[in-house]
Amino acid sequence: MTESGTDTGNNELAPIPRSLEKWLDQFAHYQVGERALSAHTVQNYQRQLQHMARYFVSLGITSWQQIEPNHVRLLATQSKRHGLKPASIRTQLSALRSFLDYLIRQNQLSANPAKGVSAPKADKPLPKNLDVDEVNQLLNVTDDEPLSIRDRAMMELMYGAGLRLSELTGLDLKSVSFHAGEVRVLGKGSKQRLCPISGEAVIWLKNWLKIRGQFAAADESALFVSSRGQRISQRNVQKRMAEWGQKQSLHSHINPHKLRHSYATHMLESSGDLRAVQELLGHANLSTTQIYTHLDFDHLAKVYDQAHPRARKRGARESESSSKKER
Template sequence: MAEGLPPGFEAQIAAYLDYLRAQRRASAHTLSNYRRDLNRLVELAGGRGPETVTTAQIRGFAGRLHAGGLAPRSVARALSAWRGFFRWRVRQHGAALNPVEGIRPPKAARPLPKSLGPDAVGALLDAPVENDLDVRDRAMFELLYSSGLRLAELLALDLDARLDLAAGEATVTGKRGKTRIVPIGRAALEALAAWLPLRATLVAADEPALFVTRTGTRLSQGAVRSRLDRWVLRHGGGTHVHPHMLRHSFASHVLQSSGDLRAVQEMLGHASIQSTQVYTHLDFQHLAKVYDQAHPRAKKRS
């Protein structure tokens, strides 16, 4: 036994909790959590002392907690408590080993992105406009959804050769300076056609931004979020919608219709296919392969 350590697992845990309380000024809530997780360790050790616990056993204990239904975050918290206990034994009392070092908790499931259904998006974007700024806002929201843009990508768009409305596409710069060409659907092109004459009456001299404020300067991200909140309050039926949700909706709807994960990855500008795979929880309808066939607001009118 390391010098100064009381005999027995429970006694050492009590001494460690006293150390946290007196030296680290841990709160009662923290101490309660640590006590629960350390008691789990005592039960899993099955009568063995802490000096006998190995890294392989700790890994097995964590696996048993996870298999028993404990959430990944709770397993991670237990491992953190165990790591702190064994670190205390090593640093404060000269114990030879911290068997928890280097053990990673199970990965928590990635939360699925929230998106709107096609009908909900249609109802939102087809809502009537009341003034010039509404015309601008509709064009922004249509473009976010039509092309799966990030908000920063939308606001970086200029009225220049990178925005080719005749071809129905735009070149955008995404994360890490990576450029990609995105399609612009029919509804977004119509909304832009309505906005551009109004932009010409507002834009400040030498301002290249596609979307500008009432004073003619480039919009900020906060302004777009605020305008979308206002739009949803008027037309969205109480559902909270943020700009990235329109991007998620774009990805979900195109993937639902086409099942073409690689195409969606390219349109979203994801560096890794794993980032796009989060959308594969959907039931694919396998209706089409390309954007013009898949995107609900890109289809040609008959």
């Protein structure tokens, strides 16, 4: 296979043989007639399918029956190499799967070679965290309105324990142990973990519990309730936090995940203990924590060099050895 044969950037002028094109035309009629798709949608499908057909022709393919999963993987790889974004490649492969499924219904194929071929994963944008001063500015809620006290307690707990939004709203009264200084959380996958709490989080939880009875019925188990006395909803928490961000004159939009991310970042910057932060956040995999806290490799290497007894630079060990001999 020549380089030009795999270059999707040079396929626009490659002619599509009638053996391939006639099925593209029939698929277009099917989309208009039976699926009642708009002309714009059908044109998008056709444009993508024609581009892919030209690429397959460059591989020596002259009938749809010749396509194998490896050809589809090559298509995805070349698309990425030529700058197509993962989301666009997913759209491309989705169009191809739909077309090949149609050929199966027309008894032209026995299996769909595009099934199981996935597009490259898109890089997840990292959430922005607040710096310590911004967190202090947000949490400096000074009025004594009952709902303000509740909101500060929620925000102090989210930042103090690094809770997910669902974990916060799922807390019951029995979840908190002031004596042990911990809160029992039900995380993802129904996994329980204990999160230590202290300082401001404890102070404002106690402040909230003093007035909680003004809203909650005696048989309500939820730790945080709305003004109607029922367990507070996730949407309500998001709305209140966004409002507090504006009231406290913060320039960035405030949401629950931003507090959790700030907690993780500040804990990691202070301790350098990635494994401990993983446990505190309730992450199943260490790699998730590393991405979540945008920890760079240089920092990891520095921690490794300082912690591992055989990881220090040879010169440093020789220097230390010479120093011991001198002593």
